[in-house]
Amino acid sequence: MPIINRVAALSDEIAAWRQDFHTHPELDYDVHRTAGIVAEKLKEFGCDEVVTGVGRTGVVGVIKGRLPGDKVIAMRADMDALPIQEETGKPYASQTPGKMHACGHDGHTSMLLGAARYLAETRNFAGTAVVIFQPAEEGGGGGRAMVEDGVMDRFGVTEVYGMHNMPGLPVGAFALRPGPLMAAADRFTLEIAGRGAHAAHPHASIDTVMVATQIITAFQTIVSRNVDPLEAAVVSVTYVRAGDAFNVLPQSATLKGTVRTLNPKVQDLVEARMHEIATGVAALHGAVATLQYDRGYPCTVNHEAQTAFAADVAAQVVGDDRVNAAVQPTMGAEDFSYMLLARPGAFIFTGNGDTAGLHNPGYDFDDKAIPVGVSYWARLVETAMPAA
Numbered sequence: 523m524p525i526i527n528r529v530a531a532l533s534d535e536i537a538a539w540r541q542d543f544h545t546h547p548e549l550d551y552d553v554h555r556t557a558g559i560v561a562e563k564l565k566e567f568g569c570d571e572v573v574t575g576v577g578r579t580g581v582v583g584v585i586k587g588r589l590p591g592d593k594v595i596a597m598r599a600d601m602d603a604l605p606i607q608e609e610t611g612k613p614y615a616s617q618t619p620g621k622m623h624a625c626g627h628d629g630h631t632s633m634l635l636g637a638a639r640y641l642a643e644t645r646n647f648a649g650t651a652v653v654i655f656q657p658a659e660e661g662g663g664g665g666r667a668m669v670e671d672g673v674m675d676r677f678g679v680t681e682v683y684g685m686h687n688m689p690g691l692p693v694g695a696f697a698l699r700p701g702p703l704m705a706a707a708d709r710f711t712l713e714i715a716g717r718g719a720h721a722a723h724p725h726a727s728i729d730t731v732m733v734a735t736q737i738i739t740a741f742q743t744i745v746s747r748n749v750d751p752l753e754a755a756v757v758s759v760t761y762v763r764a765g766d767a768f769n770v771l772p773q774s775a776t777l778k779g780t781v782r783t784l785n786p787k788v789q790d791l792v793e794a795r796m797h798e799i800a801t802g803v804a805a806l807h808g809a810v811a812t813l814q815y816d817r818g819y820p821c822t823v824n825h826e827a828q829t830a831f832a833a834d835v836a837a838q839v840v841g842d843d844r845v846n847a848a849v850q851p852t853m854g855a856e857d858f859s860y861m862l863l864a865r866p867g868a869f870i871f872t873g874n875g876d877t878a879g880l881h882n883p884g885y886d887f888d889d890k891a892i893p894v895g896v897s898y899w900a901r902l903v904e905t906a907m908p909a910a
Contacts, residue, residue, distance in 0.1 A: 524839060528643070529896045532636055536896065537889040539563075540632035541614035544887070547603030547621040547628075550662045551578045556601045556631065560655045563635055567642040569653075577668030581655040582677060585641045591649030593907050596674075596682040596865070597899055598858060599634035600627045600659035609883040625880050626687040629887035629895070631655060633685070636892065637899035649907035652677045663819070665857035674864045681828055682867035683902060684858040685895060689880060691873035693890045696836040696898070697849035698870040700829040704822035705754070705782035706789055707855030708815065712737065712800055716809040718773035728808045730775035731764050737811065738762075738777065740799045748795050755792055756782040756853050782853040784821055822859040825866040832868040835905050839897045854880075872898070 539559075548556055557579050564572045564583040571584035608615050608622035616622040623629075638653045654673060658664030673679070691697055714737070716728035738759050749755045759779040765772030781796075783789040793815050804811035833847040849871070858869050872895050878884035 525893045526640070526897045526900055528640055529636065529900060530893050532639065532896070533893045536632050536636040536892050539635060540628050540887065540889060540892070543628035543631060544623045545614045545617050547616050547618055547623050548601070549605060549621060550602055550658045550660070551664065553579050553601045553657045557581050557655065557657070560601070560631065560635060564638055564653070567639045569638065569642055576673055577657065577664055577671045579657045580664065580668045580673070582673060583638055583653040584677060585638065585645070585651045585653070587647035587649050587651070587907060587909060588645040589648035589909050591647070591907050593649040594652060594678045594680045595649065595903055595906050596652040596654055596677070596679040597634055597637065597902070598654040598656055598682060598684045598861060599630040600656050600664070601631050602627055602657055602660050602662070602664070604660055604881060606881065606883050610886050612886060622883070623887070624882060624885045625660065626874065626885070626887040627659065629687055629891065630685065633892055633895035634899060636896040640896065640900050641903055646909050647904050647907040648909045650678070651903045652679055659857050663857055666860040669860050669864050674861070679865055681906070682861045682865045683828070683832060684861070684867070684869040685898065686856065686869070686871055687874040687887060687891060688871040689874045689877045689885070691871060693873045693875045693888055694840050694894050695844045695846070695873040696840065696870055697846040698824065698829055698832060698868060699847065699849050699851065700824050700826040702784040702821050702851050703824050703869055704851065704856045704859070705756075705784055705853040706821040707818040708781040708789070708793070709818060710779055710781065710796065710816070711814045712777040713812045714775040714777070714804060714809055716773060719771045721769045721771050724771060727771040729771050730809060731772065733804055733807050733809045733811070734762060734764060734775040734777055737800055737803050740803055741796065744792055744795045744799070748791060749788055753788050754784045754851065754853065755788050756780070757792060757796070782855070784851055786821070819855045819857045820859045820863065822856045822869055823862055824868045825862065828866050829868040831906070832870050832902070835902045836870065836898055838901050838905070839894060
């Protein structure tokens with residue numbers, strides 16, 4: 523079963539929706555225009571129920587099959603953009619300075635809308651399909667907000683699935699894996715207090731710049747010398763701030779950064795070692811270090827049975843040779859992880875071709891991926907809940 527004929531016929535219209543979303547990006551939970559269009563279209567399609575304001579600004583549509591059934595299959599798309607100045611030069615480029623769809627959420631939203639239209643027209647399944655349109659994936663935890671607002675319980679969801687485009691993977695290809703697929707994303711802020719002095723008199727100081735550089739170097743030994751080489755972890759210091767003058771040794775310094783892990787035990791180990799290293803190195807030089815470590819999105823972990831099912835459905839659309847069911851994990855993060863903690867399901871990557879990378883000002887979603895993604899969603903529902 524390749525691309526669905528009806529989906530192919532709708533592709534230009536879906537691409538027009540996508541380009542309109544691209545022209546009008548919105549950030550975080552402030553996705554009122556996008557959510558309003560989504561809700562309006564779901565009502566036009568004839569969804570049995572359309573609910574707004576879930577998880578603050580999320581939208582949920584319910585589509586019942588032509589036959590009753592016990593399963594409720596949920597599919598999720600994210601709606602928010604990023605605070606990046608677009609540099610694509612496309613005719614439909616962002617009209618809002620400093621905001622753009624640099625991660626393809628415009629494509630995700632449009633593909634799920636296309637699937638909702640097809641499913642509402644055909645209803646060739648036995649059970650219920652739920653389409654979830656989520657705000658604030660880009661750091662705002664919209665997935666958690668929707669789960670905490672009862673999206674799974676309220677709509678009786680039994681399984682949940684997500685999809686994200688992947689630059690570098692050919693259009694018409696899919697990739698996924700059981701178990702950890704994307705990393706937990708934590709962040710830290712380290713404050714170092716020392717004693718300021720004239721730069722010509724370093725002996726009178728407790729040099730926070732020197733302490734900071736030694737802590738940065740020591741942090742890199744956590745992955746190389748504390749974490750099992752067969753496990754994955756990243757410790758990146760991304761911000762360093764100390765002093766304002768060329769001839770003053772500053773009284774304080776601040777470091778910030780991110781930690782990525784795929785295993786909760788490794789996550790615990792890294793956090794513990796960062797505290798030990800920061801306080802120990804600072805004390806060695808008479809300084810005081812205070813580490814604030816904040817855990818963010820948890821690891822995105824695919825459930826084994828649902829991952830195998832998703833791979834089979836993807837193969838129906840593009841063929842077995844176009845589905846990598848054992849892709850290597852990525853150290854990027856995704857708040858669909860909260861939904862996978864609430865219900866069994868799977869997250870899949872779909873190819874975006876040879877484009878700029880995600881979160882790049884030159885990125886654009888490839889509209890040729892639309893019929894592939896929409897057909898995947900439609901086949902997922904029809905295969906999981908067959909009407910015959």
